[in-house]
Amino acid sequence: MLHKLMSPLQLALTAITGILIFIQLYMAFFYAPTEKYMGHVQRIMYFHVPSAFVSFAAFGIVFGAGIMYLTTKNKKWDHLALASAEIGVLFTTFVLFSGSLWARPVWNAWWVWDDPRLVTSLILWFIYIAYLLIRASVKGQDRLRKFAAVFGIIGFLDVPLVYFSVKWWRTIHPKVIDEQGAHMPPEMAQTLFFSVIAFLFLFVTMLGYRYVLEGQKEKMYELKQSSRKG
Amino acid sequence: MQFIRHTLLILTRDLRVEFRNKSLLLSMVIFALLFQVLLQISFDAKTEAMQELAPGVLWLPIILAAMLGFSKYGSVEKENDAFAGILISPIDKGSLYLGKLIGNNLFVLIVIATSAPTFFLFLKQPFPNSIGLLIVTLLLGSWGFVAIGVFFSTLAQSSSITELLVPIMIFPLAVPLFLACIQLTEMALFPSIGLGQSIWLLLLIAYNILFTIIPLFLFDLLLEV
Amino acid sequence: MRLDQISLSRDDKQVLHDINMEWKRGETIALIGANGAGKSSLLKVLATLWKPSSGKLIYPDNTIKQWQKNLGVVFPDSFLYDALTAIENLEFYQKLYGGSDRKRLDSLLQAVRLADVATEKVGTFSKGMRQRLSIARALTHYPSYLLLDEPFDGLDVSSRDIVQNLLLQLKEQKTGYILVSHNLDDAMHLCERALLIDNGEITAESRCTQEAFPSFVEQYHSVLKENNHAVY
Ligand SMILES: Nc1ncnc2c1ncn2[C@@H]1O[C@H](COP(=O)(O)OP(=O)(O)OP(=O)(O)O)[C@@H](O)[C@H]1O
Ligand SMILES: [Mg+2]
Numbered sequence: 001m002l003h004k005l006m007s008p009l010q011l012a013l014t015a016i017t018g019i020l021i022f023i024q025l026y027m028a029f030f031y032a033p034t035e036k037y038m039g040h041v042q043r044i045m046y047f048h049v050p051s052a053f054v055s056f057a058a059f060g061i062v063f064g065a066g067i068m069y070l071t072t073k074n075k076k077w078d079h080l081a082l083a084s085a086e087i088g089v090l091f092t093t094f095v096l097f098s099g100s101l102w103a104r105p106v107w108n109a110w111w112v113w114d115d116p117r118l119v120t121s122l123i124l125w126f127i128y129i130a131y132l133l134i135r136a137s138v139k140g141q142d143r144l145r146k147f148a149a150v151f152g153i154i155g156f157l158d159v160p161l162v163y164f165s166v167k168w169w170r171t172i173h174p175k176v177i178d179e180q181g182a183h184m185p186p187e188m189a190q191t192l193f194f195s196v197i198a199f200l201f202l203f204v205t206m207l208g209y210r211y212v213l214e215g216q217k218e219k220m221y222e223l224k225q226s227s228r229k230g
Numbered sequence: 231m232q233f234i235r236h237t238l239l240i241l242t243r244d245l246r247v248e249f250r251n252k253s254l255l256l257s258m259v260i261f262a263l264l265f266q267v268l269l270q271i272s273f274d275a276k277t278e279a280m281q282e283l284a285p286g287v288l289w290l291p292i293i294l295a296a297m298l299g300f301s302k303y304g305s306v307e308k309e310n311d312a313f314a315g316i317l318i319s320p321i322d323k324g325s326l327y328l329g330k331l332i333g334n335n336l337f338v339l340i341v342i343a344t345s346a347p348t349f350f351l352f353l354k355q356p357f358p359n360s361i362g363l364l365i366v367t368l369l370l371g372s373w374g375f376v377a378i379g380v381f382f383s384t385l386a387q388s389s390s391i392t393e394l395l396v397p398i399m400i401f402p403l404a405v406p407l408f409l410a411c412i413q414l415t416e417m418a419l420f421p422s423i424g425l426g427q428s429i430w431l432l433l434l435i436a437y438n439i440l441f442t443i444i445p446l447f448l449f450d451l452l453l454e455v
Numbered sequence: 456m457r458l459d460q461i462s463l464s465r466d467d468k469q470v471l472h473d474i475n476m477e478w479k480r481g482e483t484i485a486l487i488g489a490n491g492a493g494k495s496s497l498l499k500v501l502a503t504l505w506k507p508s509s510g511k512l513i514y515p516d517n518t519i520k521q522w523q524k525n526l527g528v529v530f531p532d533s534f535l536y537d538a539l540t541a542i543e544n545l546e547f548y549q550k551l552y553g554g555s556d557r558k559r560l561d562s563l564l565q566a567v568r569l570a571d572v573a574t575e576k577v578g579t580f581s582k583g584m585r586q587r588l589s590i591a592r593a594l595t596h597y598p599s600y601l602l603l604d605e606p607f608d609g610l611d612v613s614s615r616d617i618v619q620n621l622l623l624q625l626k627e628q629k630t631g632y633i634l635v636s637h638n639l640d641d642a643m644h645l646c647e648r649a650l651l652i653d654n655g656e657i658t659a660e661s662r663c664t665q666e667a668f669p670s671f672v673e674q675y676h677s678v679l680k681e682n683n684h685a686v687y
């Protein structure tokens with residue numbers, strides 16, 4: 001039964017992801033040294049930064065799949081875009097949360113408008129919430145799917161514009177945030193690097209499940225159609 | 231040539247309908263003025279503080295009045311399902327976009343023409359530092375915002391997405407535009423070193439081109455069944 | 456025009472199943488069926504308003520734009536602008552199709568007996584007047600294919616006669632149309648061929664001749680009876 005639901009590839013991927021995340025947790029909490037000034041709070045970085053990577057990858061996939069859907073009209077791409085957007089929003093939410101948890105002790109505020117990455121993440125979150133809201137009204141109509149694809153593409157193209165405009169907006173005012181991580185001890189850098197890899201695996205696994213689910217929904221819908229017909 | 235003729239056809243029809251009803255343009259203008267007054271009252275601030283607030287006070291009424299326009303401007307096509315009549319006609323739908331863009335922009339420009347002078351009337355520092363930059367910013371900013379607004383509200387209308395979603399779709403996408411407008415307006419209003427002026431102008435122009443050209447070519451593709 | 460295995464779903468509900476039909480130039484077809492059978496939906500597919508979820512439309516000139524150009528539609532929604540006058544509405548639609556021929560518009564208004572209210576706003580029109588204007592609107596660009604979804608809806612007896620004569624005239628001039636009507640006499644007199652549509656499928660077809668038509672009518676009545684049984 002199980003092999004019908006999951007391909008061996010997916011099973012293997014799930015297992016590998018489990019192991020990687022386990023190691024990642026160990027590294028983040030025990031292997032990496034405690035930071036001198038910020039203390040344990042700094043460990044949030046091992047979750048915050050990888051999540052940001054994942055959300056960006058996710059929205060990149062929404063973009064790519066949107067283009068593919070518009071050119072091929074194959075619904076599979078549309079399913080992939082939806083799956084990816086949902087996971088992307090999830091991780092962006094986490095980026096925002098962990099970002100403010102980090103900001104509170106370090107910058108003494110829950111939110112700072114001076115960090116272009118954080119602000120961009122917030123705008124990104126809004127863009128893809130809008131995307132999901134559009135998707136929510138898609139009921140098997142191709143025009144809506146097309147619309148969602150276009151929105152996903154334009155939303156992604158908008159991201160660099162948002163990033164740079166926020167950056168310029170702030171740098172004109174003489175306030176600069178020092179870039180942490182420039183001189184990290186090797187254990188920290190290793191942990192961070194490993195965390196990114198582990199999270200990307202986590203993302204691919206989740207994406208796989210969500211994508212398969214969407215395909216099954218579609219199949220179910222088609223079955224229902226043909227049974228009604230017969 | 232045909233494209234331009236159809237653009238003008240859509241434009242004149244919309245304007246004829248709107249000027250006959252009058253209500254939309256009038257409510258946009260009054261709304262912007264009212265909101266302008268409200269903002270001025272609530273921020274009744276000292277001149278120094280106004281420097282920070284002024285660009286927002288100038289732009290917010292314009293933006294919100296424009297939003298009012300997006301949802302109502304196309305509503306003539308909802309009665310009797312006339313939009314379907316446009317969709318099944320053989321015209322290049324890019325001309326539909328351009329016609330609506332020009333018409334909407336005309337309305338927003340009228341709003342600006344009334345709301346911006348009022349702004350200076352109330353403001354304690356009555357003359358802008360650089361009137362040329364201010365005008366350029368107002369023109370480019372309103373065009374860009376209307377472009378993205380018309381694009382998404384017309385698409386939403388054709389795919390029966392609720393109007394409520396339109397602001398949620400366009401505001402986050404328009405963030406770079408807002409920031410550029412606010413920055414340039416601040417530079418135009420008050421004496422400044424003008425740092426980064428060209429970069430913001432460039433951003434504004436790029437944004438305008440992007441959101442005018444892309445929909446123009448995509449519209450036919452997007453609206454076809 | 457040919458439809459090849461057309462199916463259509465709206466909101467998770469399949470409205471049309473594997474429709475195959477051919478519509479030759481100048482051919483007049485009556486589309487008969489119970490309420491909710493899918494007649495209007497089929498016309499919307501033909502009008503390129505809805506995209507079929509599967510199957511193919513084969514256009515006579517192979518391009519959708521050319522098809523749209525040759526097509527006129529009268530749907531339950533009139534497509535008219537209430538704020539514009541009758542003549543302005545017609546003018547707009549004529550230009551939309553690339554024409555500008557005032558004489559044509561005047562003669563159309565004459566034909567549907569609206570010439571004396573040509574400069575009044577459509578917002579002030581009654582249902583029947585709108586319906587007649589909508590028919591004129593569909594004809595401004597001399598379409599060679601017409602889709603008529605219950606064109607007699609809301610018309611009084613004399614307007615009905617006017618429109619019927621108009622259709623007969625069109626038929627003579629080899630303008631083809633698909634007529635959706637619940638009146639079997641209309642179907643019989645105005646069309647050459649009749650199709651019965653039931654639950655999104657074409658279940659019967661007949662020539663509109665004295666010999667062939669009665670059995671078609673019988674089939675239609677049995678479908679209606681079945682539907683009633685399903686309800687009660
Ligand atoms: N926009 C829509 N969304 C969902 N379902 C729809 C939509 N339009 C039509 N349907 C469904 O499609 C089916 C066929 O409708 P259609 O309007 O084609 O019927 P019809 O044959 O024209 O009926 P009538 O004689 O009442 O005009 C109906 O069951 C209806 O519920
Ligand atoms: Mg109907």
